[in-house]
Amino acid sequence: MRIKRIGPRSLTARVLLLATTWSAVALVVISIVISQLYRQSAERSFTDLLRAQLYNVINSVTIGEDNKLIGNPQLGDLRFSQPETGWYWIIEPLGTFAATAISSSSLGTSNITVPSILQAPFNNRYERFYPTRDAFGNHVLVAETEVVLDGEGRAARFRVSGNLDAVEDDIRSFSRSLYIALGVFGIGSLIVNGLAILYGLQPLDAARRSLERVRRSEAEHLEGEFPREIMPLANDINALIESNRRIVERARMQVGNLAHSLKTPIAVLLNESRMLDKVQSDLVRSQAETMQAQVQSYLNRARIAAQRNSLLARTDIEPVLERLVRVMRRLNPDKEFHLSVYPPGAALALEQQDVEETIGNLLENSARFCRTGVWVTAALATAPPEKAEGEAAKRPWIEMAVEDDGPGLNPDQITEAVKRGRRLDESKPGAGLGLSIVSEIVSEYQGELEMTRGVRGGLRTQLLLPGMIKEVAG
Known part of the structure; x- marks a missing residue:
């Protein structure tokens, strides 16, 4: 409404x-x-x-x-x-x-x-x-x-x-x-x-200022002394924040419990697959790894759905991207990774592990198919037309892009790439779930995902994600 x-x-x-x-x-x-x-x-x-x-x-x-x-x-x-x-x-x-x-x-x-x-x-x-x-x-x-x-x-x-x-x-x-x-x-x-x-x-x-502090994760509830007319509203907001926090924690606990309960059976299947002949071993191992990735994907979706509307979800972009790029440079010493973030204090209204999983998947794909390097950018953007009214128009949006100089994809291949379990290049390792996971996370946070051919000839993956109000505007 x-x-x-x-x-x-x-x-x-x-x-x-x-x-x-x-x-x-x-x-x-x-x-x-x-x-x-x-x-x-x-x-x-x-x-x-x-x-x-x-x-x-x-x-x-x-x-x-x-x-x-x-x-x-x-x-x-x-x-x-x-x-x-x-x-x-x-x-x-x-x-x-x-x-x-x-x-x-x-x-x-x-x-x-x-x-x-x-x-x-x-x-x-x-x-x-x-x-x-x-x-x-x-x-x-x-x-x-x-x-x-x-x-x-x-x-x-x-x-x-x-x-x-x-x-x-x-x-x-x-x-x-x-x-x-x-x-x-x-x-x-x-x-x-x-x-x-x-x-x-x-x-x-x-x-209002106290609520902004909660949005920026500088406080866990509304603080201050309020008059009698406003005190019930402040108490209700604090109760809502506390209830939201309990829901998020309960969802995280359930996700952890489920992941822990599935971890051992999947590990057993992977271990037992080594005792089979090569054809059967490869088949069991491949299906177990796919099952493990799919379970993790659905668990992530449940966790995101539980915390998506949390006022406390906040991730500073620059340190997260720097850490991911640093890891990718170590894993791919023969490739160059370029990073640009503007403005420096930009932040996303996402949980840090969701940002890491999203950009990490894109970096892995780009590093796998690029010739010489990968370019990562993050900048302040305008709200998309369908979000130009209401609450979505009041908050800033962040445009993040990961581009490589590899062979790229044509429109039909892009459509296939985001489908769960589809791998366009069977010679490369992977379960075919990376881009699908990225698409699901972006969708859960009401963002947008677009893949095109970049100016360097390779694949350009562009994400439009909700940002934080104060730090981004500054």
Whole structure:
């Protein structure tokens, strides 16, 4: 079953991304809501101010003995006496009342455009408020009402205006201060949240590092102190590692017991074969040796199957290959053996004896058929296409090759060579199981085996095997 990744691969990055996104969205929404609430409050306060000033003007004006409007409203705001400010008051007689209109000194000789009652109707308090522009281009809000001034029914229209730019300036100033404050608070919150998240997830990182130590065979179980939420997981992993180790040890013990129990009967058969005539002796000895090799091969497969998924399987490539090449040089002093390993710290996720048996078989075959020498290489490789996803894509792969300058094999011979017990050259010693054993070991470790004709004319056997994560990448 393949686990699909959703979102960022890092849990820390995922939590930080969600927390940052939520905090940013929350701060933006809060700033907009507060700004709008402040705008509504400022506009309502501005309207109330104009209403209060309107009634102050009404209370300050009367009709004189000469039937003129008289009064000098004192509104306590110098802007009503400064020209072109947008703050005005105007009193106009209505109906048959033929008095002259009076206004604040700030208005001068100009006037304010007044919409019709249909465009801006009066409310139930017989007031109306409407925005307009004065002769100087100021955007103003006008408060208007009509009042009867005496018992004779003479009435006048009262209007007081205020500059809306003052409200907008106040709102902009408040919003700017609000955004700065929320921005500073938001950045501080993100930093604190990030530190809290990093601190809270630190035990998971410690568990990951401890598990990597187990993978590199530097520790036998997860070590360290973990919080209550992670401790059950750490205990389960340790229990799994211990169970895996017991399975491997039990499989090794059973393999050893079986090998030991078969060793004596096979040795007896080989010894008794010497007492027979040559034809029968050769036949019995050949079959006993084949049986011995096949039993060992199946025992190896059982052992590999038991330990293949072990987290502790690890073999450094360079020292193993150097030892094998050194032995082959002693056994074949007339042949040259060349070794190249890159990077120097490369390691395989295989048991050492499996590496030795695999490369040892290939070296024996190459030494047997080569003319002058054998070339052994190991290098970091990319994952094969069928393993480019999931866990296989996360680990490095090692490409190992053994090449000789012998006669080589054609494609049909290569197909026959990997079959169990098949020998293409009966004049050479052997049981015909070497390449078959190599193929089985590589297959059990989910690797790949490919045999082609090399550039030197001989057989090139290429293995693609799983490597270790840290040492190979370095």
